[in-house]
Amino acid sequence: MPSDNRFVYIHGEIVPAENAFLHINDLAIQRGYGIFDFFKISHGHAFFLNEYLHRFYHSAEAMRLPVPLHRDALTAVIRELVSKNDLPESGIKMILTGGYSIDGYQPGKPNLIITQSPLVLPDERVLEQGISIITHEYVRDLPGVKTINYSIGIWLLEKMRQHNAQDVLYHRSGIVSEFPRCNFFIVKQDGTVITPANFVLSGITRKNILALSSNRYKTEEGVVTLQDIEEAKEAFLTSTTKRIVPITNVNDRVVGTGKPGEVALTLLNDLITLEEEDRKRGV
Amino acid sequence: MPSDNRFVYIHGEIVPAENAFLHINDLAIQRGYGIFDFFKISHGHAFFLNEYLHRFYHSAEAMRLPVPLHRDALTAVIRELVSKNDLPESGIKMILTGGYSIDGYQPGKPNLIITQSPLVLPDERVLEQGISIITHEYVRDLPGVKTINYSIGIWLLEKMRQHNAQDVLYHRSGIVSEFPRCNFFIVKQDGTVITPANFVLSGITRKNILALSSNRYKTEEGVVTLQDIEEAKEAFLTSTTKRIVPITNVNDRVVGTGKPGEVALTLLNDLITLEEEDRKRGV
Numbered sequence A, B: 001m002p003s004d005n006r007f008v009y010i011h012g013e014i015v016p017a018e019n020a021f022l023h024i025n026d027l028a029i030q031r032g033y034g035i036f037d038f039f040k041i042s043h044g045h046a047f048f049l050n051e052y053l054h055r056f057y058h059s060a061e062a063m064r065l066p067v068p069l070h071r072d073a074l075t076a077v078i079r080e081l082v083s084k085n086d087l088p089e090s091g092i093k094m095i096l097t098g099g100y101s102i103d104g105y106q107p108g109k110p111n112l113i114i115t116q117s118p119l120v121l122p123d124e125r126v127l128e129q130g131i132s133i134i135t136h137e138y139v140r141d142l143p144g145v146k147t148i149n150y151s152i153g154i155w156l157l158e159k160m161r162q163h164n165a166q167d168v169l170y171h172r173s174g175i176v177s178e179f180p181r182c183n184f185f186i187v188k189q190d191g192t193v194i195t196p197a198n199f200v201l202s203g204i205t206r207k208n209i210l211a212l213s214s215n216r217y218k219t220e221e222g223v224v225t226l227q228d229i230e231e232a233k234e235a236f237l238t239s240t241t242k243r244i245v246p247i248t249n250v251n252d253r254v255v256g257t258g259k260p261g262e263v264a265l266t267l268l269n270d271l272i273t274l275e276e277e278d279r280k281r282g283v
Helices: A027-031 A049-062 A071-084 A125-129 A151-155 A157-162 A204-214 A226-231 A262-281 B027-031 B049-062 B071-084 B125-129 B151-155 B157-162 B204-214 B226-231 B262-281
Strands: A007-010 A013-016 A021-023 A034-042 A089-097 A112-118 A131-137 A167-172 A183-187 A193-196 A219-222 A234-239 A243-250 B007-010 B013-016 B021-023 B034-042 B089-097 B112-118 B131-137 B167-172 B183-187 B193-196 B219-222 B234-239 B243-250
Touching: A007 A071, A013 A071, A027 A089, A027 B027, A027 B089, A027 B151, A034 A049, A049 A071, A049 A089, A049 A204, A071 A089, A071 A112, A089 B027, A125 A243, A131 A157, A151 A157, A151 B027, A157 A167, A183 A204, A193 A204, A204 A219, A204 A234, A204 A243, A204 A262, A234 A262, A243 A262, B007 B071, B013 B071, B027 B089, B034 B049, B049 B071, B049 B089, B049 B204, B071 B089, B071 B112, B125 B243, B131 B157, B151 B157, B157 B167, B183 B204, B193 B204, B204 B219, B204 B234, B204 B243, B204 B262, B234 B262, B243 B262
Parallel strands: A131 A167, A131 A243, A193 A219, B131 B167, B131 B243, B193 B219
Antiparallel strands: A007 A013, A007 A112, A021 B021, A034 A089, A089 A112, A183 A193, A183 A234, A234 A243, B007 B013, B007 B112, B034 B089, B089 B112, B183 B193, B183 B234, B234 B243
């Protein structure tokens, strides 16, 4: 198995990553039952930590999984983990599983796992060229909850490879929602910035971009259709790790001019500034 | 964690169950990605083993997870496991996960886990009284594939408890499909036995009941609606562990006479006879 000399929090203690195991009775292994969240760390600063923790506890509550640590204790564990690992640019993942089940179906006491990994930022070229995506008819179960269920997203990796696409956008009957791991925005010909309102995860970057965009442009959460994308000036995705990535091709059709748009690149700069402000406010 | 002194197959060897762990990099833990299957054992005989193995390999292929053992080798491991465990009436579960992932998203080499547990048969009273169920609007992702994704089924346990229901039947826009872990049949007023044709897992017991039923009654795979249930003479579920369980109440409405019906009990006897024949044919 992949292993390294980083530390991981599991079963109430911080252990070397190579010793981080779950017994097979855990409901994540038996039934894919669990939630998670993920945020960025730079030189000890956790960006927008409050928002990520809030969403983590919200997902846990929605799936009826009590988090074994209260927020202050969880934050303290994260700080301890960060201080033990030497990973200045990294991501923290918190996974909360259904726990050890007596019958392979009823949840037990949830298992909390916290890992820290080096952050892989998107290649600079994606900002110059944009990416190509495909679409797929699907709505996630419980889209407002960050569950560990990525069966369809991972199953679609093969289809992405076949089409030489970098990501896959979900829609139902032509109404667009989100990517497996990112949110979606378009810029209409009249300059309005719009992101799907429904059947999406409340991305923290999505929320930040909505706020930043409304300072500059007419900005909406609403209905976005596949037809809207064909007529759009720009399209882009947002995510914690990727920030903003311009989309220049959808299902082999060029979006807008076929080049990354001004709105996407402007909002990316605004987001980087917002991250700097968050960092200055401190942890 | 729950542990016992039974043996489990994992990482290519048979080990005591208390030593059966997966590293947290496994894609079942990271992304709920995996498939499984489950069949019954009685005194060394595996019922309808060919059908279950066929479905297991089918699910694995559908999710693009190569099974590390060919069919003969897998069967040999199952036999060895059964001979080491002393569990005359039991169930064998084979789980195939997405394996150890280098980035928490791309599948690795799948991990195959095989466990054997004592079989808990339904209480005899359910055959005298039938069970009460509720309904919920949902269609499983990839319903023809036995994935480990039970997020919605487990999430609904609380709703079942609130309604004092023993199971929950999925439908979309009133068209019924299946339970999280069982198939569904009704008997119409004209005596036709019908089970939903679409958006269901191909249950082995469902298949056996379809064959047995067609020897006695007009039998169909087709569309079953919530309205059809209200007008039905009988309703019942089928599963590997539960065989046939009569359903006498759906969403607080009595089904038929409110008592287990003759068709359900007749087919249950036929199924028990079929199991005996399968046992006599040997393993």
